[in-house]
Amino acid sequence: MSETRSARPLARHLPALSQADFASVVALVVFVILIFLFEWVFAPSFTQLTLILTGIIMSLVPAAIWLGFFYRRDRLEPEPKHMILQIFVLGGLVASAIGIPVLNNLFDVPNWLNATPVTKFFGGILVVGFVQEYLKYAAVRFSIFDSAEFDEPVDGVIYATAAGVGYATMLNIYFVFESGGAELGLAAIRIVVTALAHASFAGIMGYFIGQEKFLDKPLWWMPAGVAAAATANGFFFYLRGELAQGSSNMVSGGANQWVGLLLAIVLTVGVTYQLTTAMEKQVTAGEEV
Amino acid sequence: MDAVFDRLQSLRDDQLSIISVTVLTLLALTLGWGLKASVQDQTRLVSQNGITAAVPLDWVTGEAPDTAALRVWNGRAPAEQFLATLYPTNEQVTIDSIVVQRNLMRGQQLNSYRVLDKVEGVINGRNIFEVQFAYVKLGRRTDLPQVIQGTDYYMDMGEGQVLVLTVEAESGELDNLLPDFENFKNSIQTGGTE
Numbered sequence: 001m002s003e004t005r006s007a008r009p010l011a012r013h014l015p016a017l018s019q020a021d022f023a024s025v026v027a028l029v030v031f032v033i034l035i036f037l038f039e040w041v042f043a044p045s046f047t048q049l050t051l052i053l054t055g056i057i058m059s060l061v062p063a064a065i066w067l068g069f070f071y072r073r074d075r076l077e078p079e080p081k082h083m084i085l086q087i088f089v090l091g092g093l094v095a096s097a098i099g100i101p102v103l104n105n106l107f108d109v110p111n112w113l114n115a116t117p118v119t120k121f122f123g124g125i126l127v128v129g130f131v132q133e134y135l136k137y138a139a140v141r142f143s144i145f146d147s148a149e150f151d152e153p154v155d156g157v158i159y160a161t162a163a164g165v166g167y168a169t170m171l172n173i174y175f176v177f178e179s180g181g182a183e184l185g186l187a188a189i190r191i192v193v194t195a196l197a198h199a200s201f202a203g204i205m206g207y208f209i210g211q212e213k214f215l216d217k218p219l220w221w222m223p224a225g226v227a228a229a230a231t232a233n234g235f236f237f238y239l240r241g242e243l244a245q246g247s248s249n250m251v252s253g254g255a256n257q258w259v260g261l262l263l264a265i266v267l268t269v270g271v272t273y274q275l276t277t278a279m280e281k282q283v284t285a286g287e288e289v
Numbered sequence: 290m291d292a293v294f295d296r297l298q299s300l301r302d303d304q305l306s307i308i309s310v311t312v313l314t315l316l317a318l319t320l321g322w323g324l325k326a327s328v329q330d331q332t333r334l335v336s337q338n339g340i341t342a343a344v345p346l347d348w349v350t351g352e353a354p355d356t357a358a359l360r361v362w363n364g365r366a367p368a369e370q371f372l373a374t375l376y377p378t379n380e381q382v383t384i385d386s387i388v389v390q391r392n393l394m395r396g397q398q399l400n401s402y403r404v405l406d407k408v409e410g411v412i413n414g415r416n417i418f419e420v421q422f423a424y425v426k427l428g429r430r431t432d433l434p435q436v437i438q439g440t441d442y443y444m445d446m447g448e449g450q451v452l453v454l455t456v457e458a459e460s461g462e463l464d465n466l467l468p469d470f471e472n473f474k475n476s477i478q479t480g481g482t483e
Contacts (some may be wrong), residue, residue, distance in 0.1 A: 048373050048433070076349075080382075081448060107322070107325060108325065109319065110365065111329075111363075111365070111366075112328040112329050112347075114365065115328045115347040116328075116344050116346070119324060119328050122321075122324055123321060123324050123325070124329075126317045126318070126320050126321035126324065127317075127318065127321035127322075127324075128315075129317075130314050130317040130318060130321070131318070133312075134310070134311075134314040141307065180432075180433055212306060217310055219302075219305055219306065220309070220336070221306070222306045222307075222309065222310050223309045223310050223312075223313040226310050226313065226314065227313060227317075230317070275429075278425070
C-alpha cells in the first residue's frame, strides 16, 4: 500500500467536484438545447461581427457554468477563487501562446493529421494529445502544485480541470475566429463537446498529479498519467471523427454532431464517476488505517 | 537530519518526475514528427485526360476546366489546387498567344483578375513563361471573399504542344505549397491512361 508523503487524502472537495461536474453536464446540454430553440424560434440574422461576438460569448459559457457550479458546491473548505481563476486563465494562455502555434504551425497538424484513419489515431495521441495534456500538466505543476492551497489529492483534479476548461475555452475562441462565426446551434455543440472533453482529459491527469503530491508513487506514475490523458484525448477525437464523419466542418453534418455531444457526455460522466470512486475508496482506506 | 534528508529526497523525486514526463512527451512528439514526415512525403499518382502526376496523399481529383487538363485540389483547403493543361500549337497558335488568350479569358471569368508579374525565358532552346496572378473568389453568400494567388508556368514541349502548369492558393499560403508543386511538376507525364 502507498505511504502518505505529507498529507492524508481528505477529499473534502470530492462531493463538490463530482456534483459540479454532473450539474455542468446537465446545464451544458440545456444550454445547447436552448440555443437550438432560440435559433429555431427566432431565426436570427447576424452580421459577421455579431456572429463572432456571439460565438465568443458562447465560448465562455461552459467555463462560467463549471466555475459557477463548483463555487456553489465547494462550501466546506472552498478553494481560493482567485487561484482557480488563475489556473483557468493559465490554461487558456498556454493554449494560445504554445499549444495552438505548436500544433498548427510547427507540426502543421491541419495538413496531415486527417490523411488516413491511422495517422488520425496515432497523430491524435502522439502529437495533439501529448502537446495539449503536457501543457495542462505544466500549467498546474509549475504554478499551484507547490502552493499551500494544494492541500489534498482531489485538488489535483480541481486545478487540472480548471486548466482544461481554460484550454478548451481558448480553443473555442480560436474556432470562432477561424470559422468567422458558425451556425449557432452547431457552434454550441462544438463548444460544449470541446469543453467537456478537455475538462475530462485534464481530470484524468489531475488525478495522477494529486496522488503524486501526497502519496509515494513510482517514477512512472506521472508519465503514465500524462500518457493516459493524451491517449484519452487522441482516442476521443478519433472516435468522434469516425462517428460524426463528414462533420469536422461545423457548417455541415449537424445531425452527426449530436453523436459527438453524446460521446462527450459519456466521457465526462464516466471519468467523473471513475475518479470519484477511486478517491472515495482511498478516503475509506485512509479512515480505516 | 532525517527531515532534511527526506526533504532533499522529495525534491529529487519531484525533479525526476518532471524530467520523466518531459522526456516521455518529447519522445511522443519525436514519433509524431516521424509520422508527419512520412505522411507528407507520401504521394499518389493520379491521371486525368491523359495527364499523370504525383499529388499529395490527401488531395483529390477535381473536375477539370479543360478537356486536356488535370486538376487536383487539397481536400481540406479547396482554394489550394494544381492544374496541368496541354494546348496544341501550330503556326497561328503559339505559346505567346496562349498566354494572352488565357489571361483574357480569366479577366472575363474571374473577379478582380490581375496579372502581377510576367517573366519570359528560354530553357534548352524552348520558350517558357511564368505568369503570377491574383483574383478574388467570392464563395458562398455568407463567406468572406478570398484573395487567391497563383502562378502559371507555360512550357513549350515541342511536337506542337504547350504544357501549362498552375498552382493556386489563398493569398499568403502559396509559398507553403511550392515543395508539393515542385514534386507535381517533376512527375508530370503526358499521354498516360485516364
